[in-house]
Amino acid sequence: MVSVQQSLQQVLRATLEECKDAGLFRCELPEIAISRPKRAEHGDFATNIALVLAQRAGRPPRALAEEIVGHLVDPEGMIAQVDVAGPGFLNFRIADAYWLRLLGEVLHTGDEFGRGSAASPGRINVEFVSANPTGPLHVGHGRGAAVGDALCRLLRFAGYHVGSEYYVNDAGNQVAMLARSTWVRYMELLCERDPSRGPAPALPEDGYQGEYVRDIALQLLERDGERWAGAEPPGDLEPIREFAVFVTLEWIRATLQRFRVEFDHWFSERTLHQSGALQRWVDALKARGLVKDEDGALWLKTTEMGTGDDKDRVLRKSDGEWTYTTADLAYHANKLERGFGHLIDIWGADHHGYVPRMKAVMKAAGAEPSQLEALLVQFVTLLQGGEKVAMGKRSGKFETLDDVIDEVGIDAARFFFLTRRHDSHIDFDLELAKKQSLDNPVFYVQYGYARACAILRRAAELGIDEAPYSLELSERLKLPEEINVLRRLADFPTLVAEAAAAREPHRLVFFLTELAQDFQSYYTRLQKVHGDTVLPQRRHREGDWQATWDFDKTRARLLWVRAIRQVMKNALALLGVEAPERMERMPAEAAAGPDEDEVEDDAGEAKA
RNA sequence: GCGCGUUUAGCUCAGGUGGAUAGAGCGUUGGUCUCCGGAACCAAAGGCCACAGGUUCGAAUCCUGUAACGCGCGCCA
Numbered sequence: 001m002v003s004v005q006q007s008l009q010q011v012l013r014a015t016l017e018e019c020k021d022a023g024l025f026r027c028e029l030p031e032i033a034i035s036r037p038k039r040a041e042h043g044d045f046a047t048n049i050a051l052v053l054a055q056r057a058g059r060p061p062r063a064l065a066e067e068i069v070g071h072l073v074d075p076e077g078m079i080a081q082v083d084v085a086g087p088g089f090l091n092f093r094i095a096d097a098y099w100l101r102l103l104g105e106v107l108h109t110g111d112e113f114g115r116g117s118a119a120s121p122g123r124i125n126v127e128f129v130s131a132n133p134t135g136p137l138h139v140g141h142g143r144g145a146a147v148g149d150a151l152c153r154l155l156r157f158a159g160y161h162v163g164s165e166y167y168v169n170d171a172g173n174q175v176a177m178l179a180r181s182t183w184v185r186y187m188e189l190l191c192e193r194d195p196s197r198g199p200a201p202a203l204p205e206d207g208y209q210g211e212y213v214r215d216i217a218l219q220l221l222e223r224d225g226e227r228w229a230g231a232e233p234p235g236d237l238e239p240i241r242e243f244a245v246f247v248t249l250e251w252i253r254a255t256l257q258r259f260r261v262e263f264d265h266w267f268s269e270r271t272l273h274q275s276g277a278l279q280r281w282v283d284a285l286k287a288r289g290l291v292k293d294e295d296g297a298l299w300l301k302t303t304e305m306g307t308g309d310d311k312d313r314v315l316r317k318s319d320g321e322w323t324y325t326t327a328d329l330a331y332h333a334n335k336l337e338r339g340f341g342h343l344i345d346i347w348g349a350d351h352h353g354y355v356p357r358m359k360a361v362m363k364a365a366g367a368e369p370s371q372l373e374a375l376l377v378q379f380v381t382l383l384q385g386g387e388k389v390a391m392g393k394r395s396g397k398f399e400t401l402d403d404v405i406d407e408v409g410i411d412a413a414r415f416f417f418l419t420r421r422h423d424s425h426i427d428f429d430l431e432l433a434k435k436q437s438l439d440n441p442v443f444y445v446q447y448g449y450a451r452a453c454a455i456l457r458r459a460a461e462l463g464i465d466e467a468p469y470s471l472e473l474s475e476r477l478k479l480p481e482e483i484n485v486l487r488r489l490a491d492f493p494t495l496v497a498e499a500a501a502a503r504e505p506h507r508l509v510f511f512l513t514e515l516a517q518d519f520q521s522y523y524t525r526l527q528k529v530h531g532d533t534v535l536p537q538r539r540h541r542e543g544d545w546q547a548t549w550d551f552d553k554t555r556a557r558l559l560w561v562r563a564i565r566q567v568m569k570n571a572l573a574l575l576g577v578e579a580p581e582r583m584e585r586m587p588a589e590a591a592a593g594p595d596e597d598e599v600e601d602d603a604g605e606a607k608a
Numbered sequence: 609g610c611g612c613g614u615u616u617a618g619c620u621c622a623g624g625u626g627g628a629u630a631g632a633g634c635g636u637u638g639g640u641c642u643c644c645g646g647a648a649c650c651a652a653a654g655g656c657c658a659c660a661g662g663u664u665c666g667a668a669u670c671c672u673g674u675a676a677c678g679c680g681c682g683c684c685a
Contacts, residue, residue, distance in 0.1 A: 039628075048627060051665070061665075086628045087665065132685075174685060310611070310681075317683040324685055352612055353680040376613085379678095392652050420621065423613075425678085427620065432634085437635065438647065447647060454645050462644095491624095498624055510622065510632080517632095524649035528640070535644045583647075 002099055005034055005489045007078060008045055014073040016049070024067055025057035036491065043083065043091035044487060050088040061088025068291050099486040100474040104573055106489055106563040107469050111525070113368045114492045114570050118159035118500070125335045126152050126485055128346035129256065130167040132150060132249040134556040135210055137255050140348060142401040143426065144377045146417035146576070148346045149261040150505040151375075153574045158500035163340060165265045169274055170245050172324065181207040181239035183233050185217035186240075190229055201231070216247045230583060255402050260576045267334075269327055277330040278322050281365070282315055290364050291315065292444060300325065300362035307369050326360065330373065332358070333365040344503070347422070349376045363596070377422045383429045408433040411577045415442040419509045441513055448516030449572070450524075450583045452565040459535055459558055466562075467555045476556035479530065481522045485560070488515055489567050497573075505575065517565055534558070 012032050019025070032050055037046045050065035057064050065084040072082065081093040106113050128148025129143050152164045169175070181203060188200040200585050203209065220228070220243055228234050256263075272278065285291045285300065292299045296318035303308040315326045335343055347354065351374075359369035382389035382399055389399055393514040405413055412433040419441065438444050459466070467473055477483065492511070526532050533540075534557045536549055572579045 035624075035627080037628080038623095040633080042628070046628085051627080054665080089628070169685075295683075298685090308611090314683045319683080321683085323683070349613080350679060351685095355612085378613090424621075425614085429620085434648075441633070442634095443647080447645080449645090451645050458644060495624080502625080504624095506622085507624075513632080519681070520648060521650085523644075524640090524646085527643080528649075533644055537644065539642090583645080 003493050004094060004102060005045065005494055007076075007082050008034060008092065008094070009034075009100075011072075011074050011076075011078055012047065012049065015071055018071045018073050019068055022071060024071075025053055027053075027056045037091065042089070043081070043093045045092045045094070046085075046089050047092075047493055048089060050084075051089060054088065059546070061457065064088065065090055068517070072414070096483055097471065097475075099483050099490065100471060100477065101557060102486055103474050103563050104469040104471065104565055107559060110566060111570060111573075112494045113566060114157065116158045116493060116497045116500070118155075118497070122341045123163065123339055124342045124344060125163045125338075125340035126155070126344045126346070127165045127167055127335075129252075129261070130169070130251065132169045132174045133252060134174050134208060135248060136212055136251050137401040139380050139382060139399055139401060139404055139428070140377075141418040142259070142404060143380050143422075144346050144348065145256060145261045145401075146261055146414045146570055147375070147377055147422050147505065150414075150508075150575050151344075151346075151503055153576060154500050154505050157574055158496050160500065163264045164262070165267055165335075166263045168249065168266055168268045168270075169324075169418045170249075171269045171327070175235065175241055177204070177206065178208055178244050179237040180204060180214075180233060181209075181213050182216050182220060182229060182244045183237065183240055183355055185214045186220050186228060187215055189214075189221055190226065198231075201233075203236070208492060212251075216244050219247055220244075255400075255405075259401065259405065259414070263271060267331065269331070272330050272334070277334065278317060278326050281330050281333065282326065283579055285315075285364055294360075300329075300361070300364060302357055302364070305360035305369070306471045307356045307359035307361040307363060309360045313357055313360075324407070325357065328358065329361045329365055332362060333367075336365070336367055336371070344371065344373045344375060346375045346422075349378045352376050365557065373503075375422055378425045380417070380426045380428050383427050383431075383432055386429075389430070390418070392498060404428075404430070411446065412440070412442045415445075415509065415577050418505055421504060421506055441509075443583075445512045445516045445568070445572070446578070446580050447583055448519050449565060449579050450581060452519065452561050453581045455534060455561050456490045456558065456565070457556075460563060462535060462552060464535070464551065466558050467552075469559055473552060473556050474559065476553045477560055479526075481525060482557075482560060485515070485518050485522065485564060488518060489563060492571070493569050508571050508574055512568065512575075515564065515568060515571075534561070 009032060012034070013029065016029050016032070020029070030049075032049055033052075034045050034047050035102055037043060050068060051061045052066050054061040059067075061219050065088045068090065069084060072079070078095060079092050080095040083091045085091050109115075126148055128151075129137070129141055129145050130135055137145070148164070152162050154160045184201050184203045184207065191197045191200040220240065223243070228240065234240070265458055282291065282298065290301055290304075292301060292312070297314050298316040299312045300315050302313050303311060312326045314323050314450060315321055315329075331476050332343060343359070355374045358374065359372060362372045382404070401413075408416075416428055416433050417426070427514055430558065432440055433442070434440075436443060438447070450483055462584070477486075488511075495507060499505060534554060536554075540549065569579045
């Protein structure tokens with residue numbers, strides 16, 4: 001598949017070769033940058049090549065630009081018009097036939113339209129969420145999940161080979177504390193049932209205070225009865241730890257699955273310890289002199305790795321325990337051993353101080369620091385009616401991801417998490433996200449898609465048979481609005497490639513919003529400005545109307561609608577947002593408020 | 609104190625790797641309206657791109673410094 005932009009690139013390269021042969025300049029041809037001008041008067045594409053070459057050619061940019069135009073090599077007649085503009089830009093207008101052919105290409109390639117073959121595919125591992133299995137996912141995890149998942153979809157579509165992965169921290173202090181907290185809640189339950197047991201033990205100060213720990217305790221009680229009862233925690237908390245982690249992980253899996261986030265691999269930290277990988281790595285590092293003994297602990301000399309880490313890091317504490325750094329080293333080395341040449345880690349922005357350390361760890365593991373790429377996802381502030389919704393895991397009063405999904409739905413949550421760059425703060429307005437109106441960008445985009453579907457349905461009802469694509473038929477599309485939309489569809493493959501390379505799925509959101517806008521605008525303008533309609537209306541369908549109605553024009557426009565719908569669908573799929581065939585009409589009394597919520601809750605319970 | 613990040617319209621944010629007159633949504637103001645899904649559309653007002661220097665044909669974008677805000681600086685994860 002060759003994009004319009006690539007075709008132009010070829011034309012320009014041939015042209016410049018011609019110029020070189022004519023002695024305009026001697027140097028090697030530089031890369032030809034082609035951009036889409038912001039202003040329509042500047043044509044479909046522009047290049048600054050004359051500005052770049054001016055100095056080496058030894059003549060002013062504008063004069064050089066004129067020369068280049070004079071040597072234009074365009075056997076296919078792709079370029080309808082060239083202008084030299086401003087300081088020396090070359091502005092090109094592409095022949096309409098090229099845009100019309102693109103319409104055929106969209107229809108022909110369908111779900112594959114926009115798929116790329118990345119230049120150096122390699123194998124990329126994307127690790128994200130990786131929340132400790134010590135409680136339900138919260139909103140911040142939700143953003144990481146949406147970004148990571150959309151990025152994986154985008155990278156795959158762009159032609160990279162991607163493995164997605166969740167690192168389960170099922171070893172260490174945090175899960176030990178969860179086990180301890182679970183046991184305390186378990187004892188509370190027992191003491192409530194049987195007051196003669198006396199007061200229950202107190203939760204440790206840094207224990208997990210969330211309500212959910214009681215749920216785990218209750219499940220433990222149901223499974224094991226009074227087996228763990230006592231004044232002191234059992235000597236071996238291992239079975240309780242295992243149980244608590246299992247329960248928590250099931251919650252996390254369920255939430256992610258519901259959120260349409262899938263992982264190729266769930267990697268358990270515990271298995272890493274059990275395999276002896278940590279010890280093996282430390283031995284290897286010792287042999288290479290990268291490790292030092294100090295204060296009874298074993299340190300990795302990360303400051304000597306040239307990655308900017310400001311202090312050395314402990315691998316094994318003086319009490320003999322491994323630190324997370326050691327496990328992370330073994331884990332990332334493991335990813336490399338499994339054939340991933342490039343590792344993307346998606347972390348919360350509060351982990352930014354971790355980057356130089358992990359780069360050093362990569363170096364120590366015998367890899368290049370550049371093989372690790374850390375994407376930092378900024379925090380989300382939840383707003384409800386303009387006011388911040390309090391969060392905070394320690395207080396136990398946090399808004400879980402499930403709460404948010406319940407509130408606004410999966411599509412809105414994913415879309416909102418993906419509308420901003422990953423490193424920019426998000427104010428997530430819950431009121432706006434659940435609004436069934438055009439202020440809500442998710443709704444606006446989905447409505448556009450549903451409307452396109454409705455047009456095609458209606459055409460079928462009217463018995464208008466759709467014709468297959470042909471250039472001749474597509475030439476019935478003559479309105480500037482129609483051609484403009486095709487220009488935008490043509491941007492999609494380039495957008496996919498660039499967004500993937502930049503790791504920026506949010507660009508798809510902007511693309512979709514603009515495309516939906518073009519489409520909506522067209523429908524109003526077609527009637528108001530051009531006095532035309534796509535489909536015959538009732539007023540048209542009188543008498544022997546079929547003899548006079550221009551069916552080919554309608555068929556051309558139906559193909560056009562179909563192509564727009566296709567590209568919307570492809571883009572939405574990359575975001576993991578549903579493309580609905582029809583929008584559910586909201587009840588007229590939608591403004592009702594709290595009453596309505598209760599009604600919904602009741603209905604939900606009745607179903608369950 | 610050191611390090612990282614952020615600073616663009618009243619608000620929330622884009623700005624395609626240095627390009628032409630700075631972009632969108634919301635909000636505000638004004639309009640279209642017998643409507644294929646009107647759950648629509650159009651237009652206007654609104655800017656010292658935090659500040660000061662520098663690099664070059666050309667800077668919101670790259671460099672240096674300043675300020676404000678956020679985050680990070682454990683033998684925690």
